[in-house]
Amino acid sequence: MYEAIVIGGGIGGLSAASLLSNAGFKTLLLEKSPVLGGRAKVIDRNGFTLDYGIHLIRFGEYGLLPRLFKKIGKKLDVVRLGESKLFINQNEYMLPVNMEGILKTDYLNKEEKQLTMDLLLSILRENSDNQLDTPISRYLEPMDIPQKIMRLMRIISGLLLVVPEIDKASLGELIGLIKKAVEYGVGAGYPVGGWKTIIKEMESTIIDNGSEIRLKSKAKSIVLGDSGVKGVIVGNSLITGENVIIATDFNEAIRLLIQIKHGNFREIYKKPVPTTGVGIDIGLKGEKLDYKGLLVWENPFIMGIITSNLDPNLVPDGFQYATFLMPITFERYSEAKDASMNSLIEIINRWLERHNVTIEWIRKLYFPIVDGAAPIISQHWKKRVSPITPIRGLYITGDWVGSAGAGSDIAVGASLKIFSDIQEK
Numbered sequence: 271m272y273e274a275i276v277i278g279g280g281i282g283g284l285s286a287a288s289l290l291s292n293a294g295f296k297t298l299l300l301e302k303s304p305v306l307g308g309r310a311k312v313i314d315r316n317g318f319t320l321d322y323g324i325h326l327i328r329f330g331e332y333g334l335l336p337r338l339f340k341k342i343g344k345k346l347d348v349v350r351l352g353e354s355k356l357f358i359n360q361n362e363y364m365l366p367v368n369m370e371g372i373l374k375t376d377y378l379n380k381e382e383k384q385l386t387m388d389l390l391l392s393i394l395r396e397n398s399d400n401q402l403d404t405p406i407s408r409y410l411e412p413m414d415i416p417q418k419i420m421r422l423m424r425i426i427s428g429l430l431l432v433v434p435e436i437d438k439a440s441l442g443e444l445i446g447l448i449k450k451a452v453e454y455g456v457g458a459g460y461p462v463g464g465w466k467t468i469i470k471e472m473e474s475t476i477i478d479n480g481s482e483i484r485l486k487s488k489a490k491s492i493v494l495g496d497s498g499v500k501g502v503i504v505g506n507s508l509i510t511g512e513n514v515i516i517a518t519d520f521n522e523a524i525r526l527l528i529q530i531k532h533g534n535f536r537e538i539y540k541k542p543v544p545t546t547g548v549g550i551d552i553g554l555k556g557e558k559l560d561y562k563g564l565l566v567w568e569n570p571f572i573m574g575i576i577t578s579n580l581d582p583n584l585v586p587d588g589f590q591y592a593t594f595l596m597p598i599t600f601e602r603y604s605e606a607k608d609a610s611m612n613s614l615i616e617i618i619n620r621w622l623e624r625h626n627v628t629i630e631w632i633r634k635l636y637f638p639i640v641d642g643a644a645p646i647i648s649q650h651w652k653k654r655v656s657p658i659t660p661i662r663g664l665y666i667t668g669d670w671v672g673s674a675g676a677g678s679d680i681a682v683g684a685s686l687k688i689f690s691d692i693q694e695k
């Protein structure tokens with residue numbers, strides 16, 4: 271009998287399992303695929319260590335993952351990003367992503383800088399919870415804001431929420447993130463050693479504390495007893511556990527939940543709308559690009575980084591590796607993904623040509639799910655399913671449940687809540 275069984279070895283499942291194992295709970299982590307990491311999985315290819323597309327840590331060393339590492343007695347070293355750049359019509363500007371950036375940028379003139387400052391200050395005065403149902407554009411409309419600043423708001427929403435559509439993105443979610451970025455003075459960082467470090471360190475915490483990880487082990491269903499959760503069926507066997515934490519993507523979680531005869535899960539666990547997109551990783555010969563911050567194109571919205579400039583150990587000597595993401599709205603993903611991929615490659619190729627760099631290889635990536643729940647008004651965090659279910663011992667984590675933030679922070683935040691609940695009980 272395990273004290274906890276975690277279904278899924280992505281960042282959400284690894285977070286829950288490492289917290290529980292470190293606190294002495296005998297835990298079993300089940301992962302259906304042969305590797306850990308889920309949508310943050312990392313591959314090694316010809317001397318390159320490649321994340322699954324652009325992967326940053328919001329708020330750098332103050333982010334939730336470094337905090338979780340402290341809780342499991344480890345330190346996650348994070349490199350802060352350097353100056354970010356905005357590319358519009360072949361021009362390169364300093365991207366104003368914070369107050370200092372607004373003052374320094376060559377993208378805005380003096381009057382526009384003042385307007386942008388005033389706008390950010392007025393946003394910061396708002397209570398984030400009260401604005402969760404407000405689309406960003408509705409808040410801006412009465413202010414008669416110049417197009418250039420509207421474009422900047424689109425970029426900020428794209429960067430922080432991965433939703434550049436400001437008519438859908440939740441202002442409250444955005445305010446929550448901007449407030450944290452201002453409080454910590456850091457927008458984003460990158461883990462030393464890449465996301466491989468995060469996965470490896472959480473894995474070793476689980477194993478070193480006497481808990482277990484089973485790869486290629488798919489949970490078929492969850493079994494309930496008289497007073498709550500009883501265990502998980504894998505193959506033809508029942509593995510018993512006092513607590514079961516579903517840490518899969520939402521499609522699989524809903525499949526598992528629908529089988530449970532308790533209340534109306536169909537009603538409660540409605541499928542969220544994810545963010546989707548296409549991406550490319552590029553291996554570059556030579557070390558000609560010295561950018562250390564975010565690289566952003568406004569229309570179509572693209573964000574990228576030269577990953578190896580943040581950690582040179584991720585590439586063989588004499589090479590660089592860059593990664594770029596173009597978000598697509600969920601409704602358009604199927605019909606638009608191929609054209610978006612072509613457009614992404616064309617824009618980045620043109621930009622690289624101007625820098626006279628040699629492309630060694632390109633890896634094309636299609637993302638039917640980037641973040642499990644897009645932080646849009648119809649499904650802001652308060653409208654999403656709670657990580658603590660009405661069934662005793664049954665929990666749900668992942669980047670689509672009811673926890674504030676975006677991307678992996680939702681999953682890590684949910685796993686922290688689940689850990690506290692299990693510890694208290």
Ligand SMILES: Cc1cc2nc3c(=O)[nH]c(=O)nc-3n(C[C@H](O)[C@H](O)[C@H](O)COP(=O)(O)OP(=O)(O)OC[C@H]3O[C@@H](n4cnc5c(N)ncnc54)[C@H](O)[C@@H]3O)c2cc1C
Pocket residue numbers: 277278279280281282283284300301302303306307308309310322323324325326327328487488489490517518519522549595637639640641642667668669670676677678679681
């Ligand atoms: C291109 C891209 C860029 C991103 N950038 C960032 C970023 O910069 N910052 C950030 O914080 N986040 C980012 N994210 C989001 C981040 O990757 C996810 O939020 C996070 O990885 C989700 O983790 P998860 O555990 O919720 O789910 P997943 O990663 O989907 O993990 C679920 C796991 O469950 C396993 N599983 C499924 N069904 C079963 C079953 N029945 N039995 C056993 N195992 C099962 C799956 O194989 C998988 O390993 C990005 C995502 C993408 C795709």
